[in-house]
Amino acid sequence: MSDVTMTPTSPSNGASNRTSPLQWVRVNLFSSVSNTIQTIVFTAITLGLLRALLGQAFSEEADWTSVSTNLRLLMIYNYPADQIIRIWVSAAVVLLAAGLSLGAWKVEPGYTVGRLGRHLVGLGLFSLVTRLLLPVHAPDTVRTWLIIIGVVSLVAGVVVQRGDPDGDRVMGFGTVLSGVALTFLAVLWLVPFGQYGLVDGVLVAESGTTVASSTKVPWTVLLIIVVASHRVGIILGRALGRSLRAALAAFWVVGPAFVIFVILRDPAFDWAHVWSTDIPIAAMFGLGGAAVLYFVAAPGKTEVARAVGAMLFAFALFNWVAAFFGWYPMLQKVRISFLIFAIVVLLVPAFAGDRSTRRRVAGGWVAAMVVFHWLLTAINTESTLVITAPPFLGGFVLTVGIAYYVMLASFPLGVLLSLARTSKLPIFRVMSTGYIEVIRGVPLITVLFFFSIMLPLFLPKGMGISDLAAVFAGYTVFSAAYMAENVRGGLQSVRRGQYEAADALGLTTVQRTSLIVLPQALRVSIPNLVGQAIAVFKETSLIAIVGGFDLLRIANSTIPNQPDFLGQKRPGLLFISLVYFVFAYSMSKSSQRLEARLKDAQAR
Amino acid sequence: MSIADQALTEDLASRDDMIVCTGVSKWFDDFQALKGVDVTVKDREVMVVLGPSGSGKSTLIRCINRLEVHQEGSIFVDGIELTNDTRNIERIRSEVGMVFQQFNLFPHLSVIDNVTLAPVWVRKKSKVEAEQKAIELLERVGIPEQAQKYPGQLSGGQQQRVAIARSLAMEPKIMLFDEPTSALDPEMIAEVLDVMKDLARGGMTMMVVTHEMGFAREVADRLVFMESGEVVEVGTPEHFFTNPREDRTKLFLSQIL
Amino acid sequence: MSQTSSSSAIHYGTTKPPLWRNVAVLKWCAQLAVLLGVLAVFWFLIAEARTNLAAKSIPVGYDWLDNPANFQLGEGIQTVDTPERSLTMSRALWVGMVNTLRIAALGIIFSTLLGVLVGISRLSKNFVAQRFSSAYVEGLRNIPVLVQIILWLAILGSLGKLTPDTGPIPGWVIVSQKGISLPRVFLADGFYQFAALMLVFVVGIVAVRRQLKRRQDRDGGDLRIGLWTFVLFVISAAIAWLINPIMAFLGPIFGAIEDAWGAVPQGAMQLLLCVIAVVGVITWIRKFLDSKRSPAGLAKLTDDDWFRMIFSVFVGVVAVFVVVRGWPGLSSWIINSGSDFWGVLGDKFGDGRGAKPLDAMRPTLTEGRFVNFGDTGLTLTVFYASIFLGLVFYTSAFIAEVVRGGILAVPSGQSEAAAALGLTRAQALRKVVLPQAFRVIMPPLGNQYLNITKNTSLGIAVGFSEIVQVGQTVYNKNSQTLAVFSIYMIFYLSCSLSISSVVNTINRRLAIVER
């Protein structure tokens, strides 16, 4: 029932288990004249549209080998073929963390056997109808496969429904995951994907070497990793609980950057430089900073910390001024580190405490500095990769990577903006309102153009920014405004009494915001934030316009320019539509479930 | 002699001042909610504030821990003046506990976390120490077994008792209560009032806005009657309930009793 | 005054805290510091951009707007230089804006129609209708709109070639690779005269209506006000059609205003702007103080209040400085554009006898292309069509969700009550549920309209000449990126503002109706 609209008028789908199919048809399709008319009209529209879509997919010119041959291009663009193991390792790292997280947070799909049965029957019927509507140009293999899929899933669906007549047995996530993995594997091993191989970036027509054959084994390993790590996550989650979840959360912040810049980009470290400059700088900030923080995190040092922080902040800002005027040289990362350090010192009095708290603050700082400096060094080091067409990231990886990091980076910015917008301080409010409304008033594409064209103009000499980084910055600035509005909705739902209770207990503004207000506000905004994540994911397609090689650009201009597939746009575009759809749809479905779960939690 | 002084018994007069409000005025834009209020609360005194709706009772006690900012006059709490000085505000807030009509527990934190939050983050106690103290306090208000639950899972009376424990965890010298029982079902009022009586017996300085006349008669050392932002009459319960001086007080009491 | 107990030795009186611990001071210092920081960053960036532009010897400013464009536009109200009117840069940008608005307006209408249909059918009892509309919504909203637009372009590009006898109905309705063309009605020379005349008539009709209404209220009975209004309207339209040239006298008047406006000296405009700024600040402070004033007198002002007033004075001073010293060009720009506005308006009038308000034409072809604009058919180029279809389908999915949500937000008791009164389901929907749902629907619907307007900018991906695409062509030619981006911003912000103010007005109306 829950997969249908929760309307008072929705038909009772669950009834299909109890009533006979004929009865069900009569009640739901032909109960009255208007109902019958609706059935006829909408069936006609549905079939007509499906036929039209199939006509586009299997038109006379359409050549689907343009997609199956270019799967690798679509996934990872021009990543060097001899280094492809790096891709697999990265995927393994990410999927491992994903499996562990799913287990550690005990994510449950809320999928019942009954629904599986219904979905299978639906898929079976859909395949068979599609088979009937196929245009004449469709390849015979498609016809055969549609029949096979149709019959198999129909039978499976009926069997599943028989096996669980009530249809309300809940399937665990492990089961669902394994099921999906097994299906995927079966497809991988059974269907002969591709007819060409990509050797050193060149298309080679070599019978027998298919793209899929080189990916069967790695994919199998990856799927095993997911399923296994999910189980491990459950077990570890029971034993370690909070600390495992904290570690995983930390991974999700820095892990992907690590994967991209260290594993995928393979920096060629200049070890002499690392030992003479990078490590000393990191050590200085890490250890020196830890000492200062340990000192100011003691109770009663509030005003000292504030004074020290303000001085450090002034100094950090002065470094930037000096950079603009070229007064004295300083490594960029030193400037950034000073700034971060100053902000942390300003914030730390709010989280001061006893000895163990101080140790945790200092230790956390050291760890953060190590990771931060390592990543900065890695990003600033030349890559060892030899890449034929410049951006080393492209295709699906780029789409997902940009979407993920735009969300991640715009989150703190958006939270700050929303806090400023709801603040009582008029200047903050006006500034952030201005920012939010201006950005939300203009289209994304102008912001992206602005950043990719204008940013280089605004930077002083000697500072450069790569195209992709500029686009990323623009996208983040854009997304932050929307993020701010979503969080503001949550902030407004926090009652005034919460602020008052926190004030009455003597919490400082920083403590009140971070311990009381934001946790409640963010929980309320989660559904909207997921909605925004979906929007960000979809709109990464605009990167194609400003020069990135994302899915859309590859499908729309790279593939149709290959000599073998001149002008083959429609199959590629349809394929990426499907990719976008699968991801966006599953995100929106899981957000709906999350929303329902949060409602339950509130009602508790 | 001011009306405030007339009511002081000898015992009270000899004690230290805990809260001293002198000529406190407060405007909400063009509406004046407090009109030169003079009130003194002595050490270990229980003062009950009475008055019709909108008379400024809440505004007055909210001024005392600076949830509202007064614009004229002065407020001293335990010898510290409430001004724009951040240090004074911090000190006063950690000395004054407040209990609200709507409980205002933090719904995303468990009961024990609600109670330990301020000791850990404001008083900088260790988590273990704070938890011990919290359990003790929860026992004192009679709900040690609810420590791990979330506020949403408790009844109103239990929530209000947690709120009291949360305030007490800061070891305040003064407790302010703003109609602590008004949002409760009748059968839960007693359990909260019992806790408050206990506190009063323990020697806590308390300022209580309430419409519970039984409580006022039994526990209060003095009562203050306010109307439209002014203190009309101050006196002992005996004085109040037998022969109040002002007509307005008489009218109010006749309506409420 | 009271002389409270004397047992303790406290000094009563207000002590002033030191500045660095004063809450009000700290708050304002933090705000001013951030404000100055942000201004400083902007200043640095602009200074840097200036140097960089100077190094490339690109002038800063808007003087280039009057230069000839030297490029062709894909489509629009003017695509090339014509003898009557040269295609300047500003004209080209204007054409782009009109194209954007055309798409947006049409998109808004069609996606609303489609969205409402789908949204309602998603609530239907019929299984097929419901499943179809769910699939429609989920399918369309989860595929990026840009992908959909490009897919439409690919699909439309695969249609047949354009020849003189292409069509379903050659010469009348043509569907081809190059687009779809139909006969159309368009505004002719006399239209603005006609419209001005109609305005006069409508004022008269409204007066008559009011009079009738008053009489009806007084004497009772049914005076058929609606019918009379309609008849009067039709009659005046017919008259206006015939005698529209009498309004030609407006042309010279507007011309005179144009000249007068253009003759305003820059100093006067600067003075005016300064006066506006000063008066604005004074009014704000007056209002602010009034809000603190009661019959009992002025409330005591807090430090915060003082800071607010000082800051508003500061803003006023900055504004005056900007007008006088910082950006004198602003005043001349206001003068010039004001005078241009009246000039353009003046050109619309002055047509003599026989000027027709409207005219109609069939599609025309030259050299295997549609004739794009002028006295020809209504042509939907493939570029236009692809972005239009993409936007309409994509947005209609969202609108369907908005509509569904709005209908579900109406308590079921309402439709039950309607049923109890004997209304049919359709009647209940139209008379009871939809009017209430409308209030919930309006704000998010307005949001979707804003989205459509902004998403028209995706036309750049298919080469449709909307404002962003034209602007890009402009700055690729003359490197005036900064100026073009400022035009983008102003254009889109005014679109957003107008749409949201319309939505807000409607919302306010609805809220009043509710009471």
Ligand SMILES: Nc1ncnc2c1ncn2[C@@H]1O[C@H](COP(=O)(O)OP(=O)(O)OP(=O)(O)O)[C@@H](O)[C@H]1O
């Ligand atoms: N934030 C505010 N803004 C404007 N006016 C306020 C505000 N808070 C209180 N007031 C006004 O100040 C007056 C005093 O309010 P207060 O809450 O102190 O009354 P009260 O005596 O506590 O009443 P009750 O018994 O109903 O709680 C009321 O008239 C109220 O309308």
Ligand SMILES: [Mg+2]
């Ligand atoms: Mg009150």
